[in-house]
Amino acid sequence: MSSSMLLQLCAAALAGFMITILLKFELVNGAQARLNTDKTRATLVSIGQELGVSGWGLQSSYDFCSWPGITCDVESGNSTVQKLDLSNRSLRGNLTVIAELESLKSLDLSSNGFHGPVPPELGNLSALEFLDLSFNYFDGSIPRELGNLINLRFLNLSSNLLVGEIPHELRNLEKLLEFQVSSNNLSGPIPLWLGKLSSLRVFSAYKNEFDGMIPENIGLFSELEMLNLHSNHLQGPIPKSIFASGKLEVLILTQNRLTGEIPEDIGHCTSLSSVRIGNNKLVGNLPIAIGNCSSLTYFEADNNILSGEIASDIARCSNITLLNLASNSFTGTIPSEFGNLLNLQELILSSNDLSGDIPLSIIMCKNLSKLDLSDNRFNSSIPKEICEMPRLQFLYLDQNSMRGEIPREIGNCVKLLELQISRNYLTGNIPSEIGHLKNLQISLNLSFNNLHGPLPPDLGRLDKLVSLDVSNNQLSGSIPSEFRGMLSLIEVNFSNNLLIGPVPRFGPFQKCPNSSFSGNRGLCGEPLLTSCQGSFGNDHENRHGASYRTIAAIVGSGLAVFASITIVVFLFMMRERQEMVANSKSEGAIEEEKADTRPTIEAGDVFIDNLKQAIDLEAVVKATLKDSNKLMTGTFSTVYRAMMPSGLIILVKKLRCMDRTVIHHRNKMIRELERLSRLSHDNLMQPIGFVIYEDVALLLHHYLPNGTLAQLLHKSSGETEYKPEWPLRLSIAIGVAQGLAFLHHVAVIHLDISSANVLLDLNFKPLLGEIEISKLLDPSRGTASISAVAGSFGYIPPEYAYTMQVTAPGNVYSYGVILLEILTTRLPVDEGLGEDVDLVKWVHSAPTRGDTPEQILDARLSTVSFSWRKEMLAALKVALLCTDSVPAKRPKMKKVVEMLQEIEQS
Ligand SMILES: *[C@@H]1O[C@H](CO)[C@@H](O)[C@H](O)[C@H]1NC(C)=O
Numbered sequence: 001m002s003s004s005m006l007l008q009l010c011a012a013a014l015a016g017f018m019i020t021i022l023l024k025f026e027l028v029n030g031a032q033a034r035l036n037t038d039k040t041r042a043t044l045v046s047i048g049q050e051l052g053v054s055g056w057g058l059q060s061s062y063d064f065c066s067w068p069g070i071t072c073d074v075e076s077g078n079s080t081v082q083k084l085d086l087s088n089r090s091l092r093g094n095l096t097v098i099a100e101l102e103s104l105k106s107l108d109l110s111s112n113g114f115h116g117p118v119p120p121e122l123g124n125l126s127a128l129e130f131l132d133l134s135f136n137y138f139d140g141s142i143p144r145e146l147g148n149l150i151n152l153r154f155l156n157l158s159s160n161l162l163v164g165e166i167p168h169e170l171r172n173l174e175k176l177l178e179f180q181v182s183s184n185n186l187s188g189p190i191p192l193w194l195g196k197l198s199s200l201r202v203f204s205a206y207k208n209e210f211d212g213m214i215p216e217n218i219g220l221f222s223e224l225e226m227l228n229l230h231s232n233h234l235q236g237p238i239p240k241s242i243f244a245s246g247k248l249e250v251l252i253l254t255q256n257r258l259t260g261e262i263p264e265d266i267g268h269c270t271s272l273s274s275v276r277i278g279n280n281k282l283v284g285n286l287p288i289a290i291g292n293c294s295s296l297t298y299f300e301a302d303n304n305i306l307s308g309e310i311a312s313d314i315a316r317c318s319n320i321t322l323l324n325l326a327s328n329s330f331t332g333t334i335p336s337e338f339g340n341l342l343n344l345q346e347l348i349l350s351s352n353d354l355s356g357d358i359p360l361s362i363i364m365c366k367n368l369s370k371l372d373l374s375d376n377r378f379n380s381s382i383p384k385e386i387c388e389m390p391r392l393q394f395l396y397l398d399q400n401s402m403r404g405e406i407p408r409e410i411g412n413c414v415k416l417l418e419l420q421i422s423r424n425y426l427t428g429n430i431p432s433e434i435g436h437l438k439n440l441q442i443s444l445n446l447s448f449n450n451l452h453g454p455l456p457p458d459l460g461r462l463d464k465l466v467s468l469d470v471s472n473n474q475l476s477g478s479i480p481s482e483f484r485g486m487l488s489l490i491e492v493n494f495s496n497n498l499l500i501g502p503v504p505r506f507g508p509f510q511k512c513p514n515s516s517f518s519g520n521r522g523l524c525g526e527p528l529l530t531s532c533q534g535s536f537g538n539d540h541e542n543r544h545g546a547s548y549r550t551i552a553a554i555v556g557s558g559l560a561v562f563a564s565i566t567i568v569v570f571l572f573m574m575r576e577r578q579e580m581v582a583n584s585k586s587e588g589a590i591e592e593e594k595a596d597t598r599p600t601i602e603a604g605d606v607f608i609d610n611l612k613q614a615i616d617l618e619a620v621v622k623a624t625l626k627d628s629n630k631l632m633t634g635t636f637s638t639v640y641r642a643m644m645p646s647g648l649i650i651l652v653k654k655l656r657c658m659d660r661t662v663i664h665h666r667n668k669m670i671r672e673l674e675r676l677s678r679l680s681h682d683n684l685m686q687p688i689g690f691v692i693y694e695d696v697a698l699l700l701h702h703y704l705p706n707g708t709l710a711q712l713l714h715k716s717s718g719e720t721e722y723k724p725e726w727p728l729r730l731s732i733a734i735g736v737a738q739g740l741a742f743l744h745h746v747a748v749i750h751l752d753i754s755s756a757n758v759l760l761d762l763n764f765k766p767l768l769g770e771i772e773i774s775k776l777l778d779p780s781r782g783t784a785s786i787s788a789v790a791g792s793f794g795y796i797p798p799e800y801a802y803t804m805q806v807t808a809p810g811n812v813y814s815y816g817v818i819l820l821e822i823l824t825t826r827l828p829v830d831e832g833l834g835e836d837v838d839l840v841k842w843v844h845s846a847p848t849r850g851d852t853p854e855q856i857l858d859a860r861l862s863t864v865s866f867s868w869r870k871e872m873l874a875a876l877k878v879a880l881l882c883t884d885s886v887p888a889k890r891p892k893m894k895k896v897v898e899m900l901q902e903i904e905q906s
């Protein structure tokens with residue numbers, strides 16, 4: 001053997017040895033890794049079980065890195081879980097186990113149903129950089145243990161039920177970039193150490209109970225970009241430090257008790273785009289330096305005590321779209337430089353002490369849609385050029401000292417929706433050109449001026465106008481019969497003028513109180529007590545014109561639908577007759593025997609264990625026999641309120657359509673009910689139990705005190721005229737969509753979607769009701785009487801007229817109608833819509849009528865702020881998609897939810 005061969009052998013042996021060693025090493029290492037992996041997997045399985053995460057369990061694939069919501073660290077090769085995204089999955093349960101995932105860097109549990117305190121164990125996740133617990137129901141205080149998360153860069157605890165102070169320990173979170181705790185019940189001061197967090201870019205703590213001062217060092221050591229503290233009880237001045245780095249983009253401090261002046265330092269912030277500091281007690285001038293904020297688009301400082309002249313420097317902020325300085329003590333005139341604000345859309349200066357004229361330069365603001373100068377001391381005439389602003393929709397000049405005549409050119413403001421010029425010293429006639437303002441719909445108020453001469457008959461062309469007030473002038477002549485063309489009128493006031501003759505016979509006039517016509521010696525006719533002595537009034541022929549048209553339109557809007565409704569009404573009438581027979585029988589019974597003749601319960605159950613004690617099924621039946629307990633009558637059921645002997649109040653739904661087939665399949669029905677009660681979704685109203693006797697089925701539900709969405713939107717006669725604001729409406733729309741999307745996900749088609757079947761809980765969370773109807777009375781199962789029905793009038797999809805079948809796209813259509821109701825505050829079938837009594841048709845035909853979207857949306861909401869209007873317009877698009885006449889073009893509910901959530905977040 002040569003030495004070289006020996007060498008080779010040795011080398012080979014050595015290599016083999018090395019490989020063995022390496023292999024052994026690998027094996028040990030691999031075993032260790034597998035052990036870790038098994039442990040992690042076990043932890044994840046138990047998290048999955050505890051929280052109810054679908055797709056996480058022993059049956060799932062071995063590689064947990066592929067489970068939904070999990071991201072692993074691939075670099076290290078040994079499968080450590082780095083990121084958990086479990087947002088919006090309707091999860092609840094105990095989170096403590098999550099703390100075992102030690103290498104977690106990102107944890108998103110937002111938009112779920114978690115209750116109780118935030119587990120302090122989360123403080124053990126020392127690698128965590130991102131923690132989002134927002135939109136849950138966490139209560140108690142913020143655990144101080146979160147202060148251990150020293151790598152945290154993003155912490156979001158907003159929209160929970162947290163109380164107490166921000167714990168001192170969080171001062172250790174030196175890397176924090178974004179800190180959000182808005183919409184909780186947190187109190188105490190905004191901590192001083194917040195100013196020392198040198199990485200902080202975003203701090204958002206709005207809608208809490210914070211008091212004390214804004215720390216005077218906030219923003220001093222960091223490049224603060226956004227500070228949002230609105231709706232708290234903060235006092236003291238706006239600290240200069242906020243503007244120190246010059247990086248601030250958004251400042252929102254609305255609705256606090258802030259005092260002192262607006263710091264000149266605001267001028268450092270060239271990227272500042274939005275400033276909202278209204279509803280405080282700020283004093284002093286508008287700082288001159290504001291002119292340096294070249295990015296400013298939104299400046300709102302209304303309802304403060306600001307004074308002095310309005311600094312013309314603000315006109316250097318050429319990007320401004322909204323300027324609201326209303327309800328302050330500004331004096332002097334409107335700077336003529338305002339004509340440079342070419343992007344201005346809303347100028348709101350009402351309730352100040354401004355005087356002089358309206359500068360003519362203002363007509364350069366071609367994008368202006370709202371000009372509100374009311375309640376000042378302007379004393380010029382109304383410039384005849386005012387309508388050279390082609391987009392003007394709202395013109396408020398009321399409560400000033402304006403003189404001269406109303407210019408004829410006012411007729412050129414073709415986009416005008418509302419004209420308020422009351423309480424001035426205007427003279428002359430009412431120009432008939434006002435009748436050209438075809439879009440005028442919210443209000444025309446000319447009251448408390450010195451106008452004289454006749455009422456121009458052309459005003460009768462304002463067929464969209466809702467409110468007309470010409471009271472307290474010196475108008476003479478008679479009320480022209482042409483005024484009956486104002487088909488949308490709800491409110492009129494002709495009082496305190498010199499009018500004569502009969503009040504034209506016209507529904508809206510007859511409905512007005514006497515006071516709308518009083519103070520005119522010469523007026524006579526029906527709404528007044530003075531009769532016209534037979535000499536006037538030959539106008540009977542038109543009397544019912546409008547209502548005939550309405551009825552014709554209802555009938556015309558779908559004969560097939562009408563026919564199906566007739567069938568249903570007929571069926572109900574038959575059933576009602578049977579009930580009457582049954583009732584008269586029981587009435588014939590002797591009073592004291594009544595208790596004994598109470599029907600015997602054949603089957604019944606309460607599905608929820610901790611309610612079993614509190615619900616007495618006998619008492620449930622008894623409650624439904626009393627008419628005084630009746631809450632409402634729906635398409636398929638009558639709803640009762642039932643007080644249990646335990647004091648618990650529940651809702652009981654008595655099914656009206658219990659035909660033999662249903663009874664025949666009783667066991668199947670009970671199984672369905674039990675299944676439904678387990679279908680857990682926050683936005684569905686699930687049965688909590690049932691009772692069956694004779695051919696009656698009673699379904700038990702939680703009692704929801706806030707009534708239905710229909711009541712919330714359309715209740716008008718009630719004590720309070722409260723109309724829900726846009727964010728609430730949007731969240732309701734999203735909730736309903738989520739509930740319906742879930743139903744479709746589990747292959748349930750709803751049979752009666754309407755705003756009357758959306759119930760609201762204490763927090764106005766919507767719950768879609770009548771879902772069991774869909775399951776129990778499924779037309780495909782041969783319950784014939786129901787197959788004639790497709791829900792409530794106004795919500796029925798057009799294709800139903802020929803298919804006679806309710807489908808998922810049909811549900812989407814009905815949902816779209818609810819969304820339109822939410823956006824317009826109009827009924828799905830509304831006489832006020834003129835020829836198109838159908839809300840869907842009315843909205844879809846807006847472009848052909850020449851209506852802008854603004855004229856469709858509820859103006860009380862869409863004019864509140866740009867962001868609301870933007871969101872409402874976006875939601876309107878969704879509603880239009882949903883109500884497309886072609887079923888295949890409508891989006892799926894899941895997509896609808898996504899689109900609406902996007903709107904909410906933008
Ligand atoms: C959860 O909702 C957020 C916003 O609310 C959205 O961005 C995200 O896509 C949703 N995730 C899931 C899993 O639905």
Ligand SMILES: *[C@@H]1O[C@H](CO)[C@@H](O)[C@H](O)[C@H]1NC(C)=O
Binds near residue numbers: 343366367
């Ligand atoms: C009005 O606003 C639009 C954007 O909405 C803009 O494109 C246009 O330039 C503005 N008009 C003027 C006169 O600046």
Ligand SMILES: *[C@@H]1O[C@H](CO)[C@@H](O)[C@H](O)[C@H]1NC(C)=O
Binds near residue numbers: 399423446469493
């Ligand atoms: C019209 O304006 C006057 C005075 O500004 C006000 O009192 C009155 O209520 C307004 N009319 C209507 C119908 O709103």
